[in-house]
Amino acid sequence: MVVARLTAALLIATLSLLLGACGGGGSGAGSSSSGTSASSNTPEPEEDRSVTISGYAVKGVISEGIVTAWVLDSEGAFVRVGEPVRSDERGYYDLAVPAGQDLIKLELTSDGNTRMRCDAVDGCQGYGGSGAAAFGEDFWPGPNLQLETIVAIDDSEGPTSGHLTPLTTLSTTLFEVTGAGNGWQGVEQAQRRVEAWFGLQAGAVAVTPVDITRELPADLAVTDLEAALVNSAFLGLAEEFPVEGVQGVIDAFRHQLMSTGEIAPDDADGQPGSDRIRARAAIHAYTLADGETNTDTLLSAAERLVGTMDDPVNAGTQPDDHPASGDEDATTEGEPETAPESEQDLVQQPAPEPTPEPAPETAVARLSWQAPLTRENGNALSMGEIDRYIVRYGTQPDVDQMTNEVIVEDGQAMEYEVTDLQQGTWYFAMRTVDQNGLESAWSEVASKTVVR
Template identity: 30%
Template sequence: MLPAVVLLSGCGLDISSDDDNTSAQSSTTAEPTVQIAGAAMKGVIQQGLVVANRLIADKDGYYAPQRQAAKPVLTADDGSYEWQLRGKAEGWALVELTADGGTRMICDVVPQCDQAGAEPVPFGQAMALDSNFSLLGAGDLRKETVNLTPLTHLAVTLAERSAEGLSPTAISSAYTTVENWFGLSAGALRLTPPDLTNLDEMTGVTADAIQVAIANAAFLALVNDNAQWDSISAVLDDVTAQVSATGHVSITGDGTNVALADLVSAAALQSSELQNVVDSSVISQKLVVVEYRNVQRFKTIADVNEESDTGVADSGETTDSSTDTSTDTSTDTSTGSTDEQVAGTTEPDTAGDATSGGDTSTDTTTDETVADTGTDTETSEPVTETTPEETVPANAALLSWTAPLTRENGESLAMGEIAGFEVVYGTSAETLDQSLAIGDASVDELLVDELTEGTWYFAIRTLDTDGNRSRLSDVVYKQI
């Protein structure tokens, strides 16, 4: 279904009927327009009412939406919307979604979404939204898609506390702050969250986008088995009220309010539960990465709470960072079995310079080799050597490595700072399109099996507890 196109006056002009607007747009070809598009995702929101308004500064430099009497457009079955604004593609806009009796949301919580006074709704099924439900998002008209999620809603609420109102600077800073609260990578709130109920059809989706979707799902997950919260609106309203009043979310809560720790913990649990309902090994691996990130973020929150009982401040300073995983291109492993021959080389260190805050470049080094029973391969320390007792299947490769001790900039790297490793592999050294995540720093070898006949190439990177990833090691290979 194509949503209706509504023209919004930017100069105080009267809003005419849909037919008049369409006619005016076609006849007044000299007047520019800009389209705002995006998706409403807290679970997919269908038939939600969306309105967009330009953000205009008054004479004192205070930014507020230039509200117009315009008919809302409805979100489509996939949650998407389109809105047309008169005027040039410049400035910023505020987009708002509200619900009515026809609005539905797809339950994105495993195994079900509880409802006060009604039967639970199974994962993947539609449920009604109360009339108090709303979502906000904001973006630059020159380049951005404006998505509407609980996280963007918090960001806009935070930005509204600025002395300049909803200025571009305040919005950008608030988006970054909310990303930091949930341990998301820089720019993650600009990503369109995938439909968590349809992940098997989205093998190309990044771990970052999945993490954003699961963070949004956590708001509804808190309703399950918790008598204190009877709807997604109740949870969202509580967190929004905290942000509006204080500029932060309580870290561990006071028994009354929603805590950041509650949301991150719920996200970690949903990451784990989703692994049980997806069939794709690609998606399952990415869910493992997301689960690990949420667990580490929860640990960070706990550590902060031990040092201070204040909330998470509304500054733009980074308290935790994750790297962009948009380059993840995992695919399912294939099967096959042939006689084995081994070819292996030693991996030199790989590195990148990690900094707290914005730069999440890679920062750890890893040595790797391909090992096999009964075949000697020349390796240099600190690569682990295999023993004659090891038995490797004919269609498998045993990888071993030594955890790095330093970062590229020369700083020491403690074992407690290493979160795990990611092994990537494929049938071409230039296309390592399969991956396996290891969420345990103590692991120093991995058996990759079910490899088809041919030459397989392998590399490894290290993940640290801040979510930073090293660059890939040099590639080793094995003939199957």
């Protein structure tokens, strides 16, 4: 689904309503207690059905990575489900798993065929001292690469997305340490905490990864850009782990989470702190800004990542007791014209005073859709049989956690405007209701990022 993105007061989101649609005719008494429709077809046995999980592995782009799915059994042990698949040259994979699962843990591992695209602006050292790779070139990341993520499966919503990055790996580790008993809510809580530690905006962990070694889209959302920069920064510190490589960097942060349940902002016990990643991400942004068409966005992302290092709102549960070093009386005027020489410069220099910004404007999301033409059992569904549509939206991608709901009373309508949206990423879904009160499954979720 391709959605136009505007940064002014008007945003357009297109919802693809290729719904199974309302259950076969008859009265409303024939609907299930949950309100979803019933199909007249004999259901396929649960053990014979499968659902599809797809996504991207990007740290930079990982090709020929081995993606495996796991579930917890009744004894609390992880059991593999389905057959492993390999990511393609774009880092994309498509994995079938048996239906009837709730949460699935995905794991990407490497072997001799796996390749990683170097997304460190100053180049990458190959595993075990092998040849160096320039920015944008592929190299062997070694045999120890391991990225993880957790996805929620909903059989009625079609294919499930599950991306694999360093950020999803850390949020998965945190979930297993602190929130494994809380289901999907625990997963999202872990993601929010990881985002805060690295100065990212809400929802950044789960976004589709961007390959920063390729030309960046002119309309790239700030949330997506900052997530890509932070993910790339882990590779920028790999030289400090000459044996383990980039996995050594990721494991250093995982060790903190498994030991304390938190990530420290400053280096401690020989392990890097989150400020090192933010600073390296900013260096990547400054370097990329030289020659990119979206220079202003890159510079803005760099300054925001660095400027929030001592902001308690953006530091997770860490107390603000680590002030930046240096002369307290020093001041910084204007915007930097060149990239700092190292992340240490960024950590030690006082952040520039932010330029006052106008109050955020509210935005409008225009939802448009096509009415379903058939019911789940294959019978035709005419426009005259549609009574209304239900629209849900909120700042969480899970339909059940969307906090706003409106009824579009006109069953012949094909668009609706949601107004007064504040800055941030909003998610939308809708369902069809026929004249008998039977409801379809929810549509796929559309999203729109509101920026100033």
